[in-house]
Amino acid sequence: MILMKDIIREGHPSLRKRAEEVDFPLTDEERKLSGELLEYVINSQNPEMSEKYGLRPGIGLAAPQVDQAKRMFALHIKEEGQDPISFVAINPKIVSHSVEKTYLVPGEGCLSVDRDVEGFVPRYARITVKAFGPDGKEFKKRLKGLPAIAFQHELDHLNGILFYDHIDPKNPYRDIPGATPFERD
Template sequence: MYRMDQVVRDGDPVLRKQAEKVAFPLSDEDQQVSKDMMEYLIISQDEKANEKYGLRPGVGLAAPQVGVSKQYASILIPNADVDGQEDQDEPYYFKGTIYNPVITRQSVKQQALAGGEGCLSVDADQPGFVERSYRITVRYQDETGAEQELKLQGYPADVFQHEIDHLHGTLYYDHINEANPWEEHDRTRYI
């Protein structure tokens, strides 16, 4: 499992690089990195374990955030965080690692998290709305190399866009309007 001191911080050049595509079958290293990233996310969402290990809670962790400049990210979205999913039997809306993800469709309608976004790699608070597409379609490969496609909206779409940005050298605050960080727009849904 990764610890907070192993998460690459803002200012490290790896966070601003275009990550390389992942080859299949996965190397032992890529399998281990994926496993360790997911373990971090699982433990970080458990309040007691989180305190024990001194982790910051997260729902996503991209390979560049642990110093690996390759196109994959582990994502763990609890059902409790997704509207209409709170009472599901399964604890997670999405749990897995996405390899070589591409957003193939995105809505014109925008959204932004009402309180702004955060990132495990960014220690300083960067206040402001991060406008993203409300609906997206993502094509990616799973751990076997098989192609998958997901249609997402709302919070899950936001999480996927945030993590995919990491694979292209973009950080969430790059989307914030510097002149007026909390400016609202009619076309944007605030969630």
């Protein structure tokens, strides 16, 4: 089980490296990692589990955040009135995206960043993605809103990018042309 002590923090060199493609079939170690990434985000959103194990709540976790340079992450998102989104993405890619941008109000956070970093992080409002599940089957999804933002955040981790790299350091809350703000309920 992944705990907060297993998640590396900003400043660790692994967070700035591009992760490697994963070959199929997965090794036992990779299969275990994929399950543990998803288990963490699910458990971290459960108040009892979160308190019992000292887990910081998160909706996504990428393999590089646990010092594994593999192109793999998990998302688990429950929004009011929406079907839950819960999956592991291996070798994920964005195959198309909207021209329209969005950003999360009041900003993004990250399990590898222990401080608040203020500012808007521009993201595509809608994306179509392809990835493989742990079973080796390819899937395609259309995402918008919070799932699209979270997918892009986690994909950045696989490329050695942290969310605050997208924030304008001189004007963190500058207007993003053509962007619609996204607010969580």
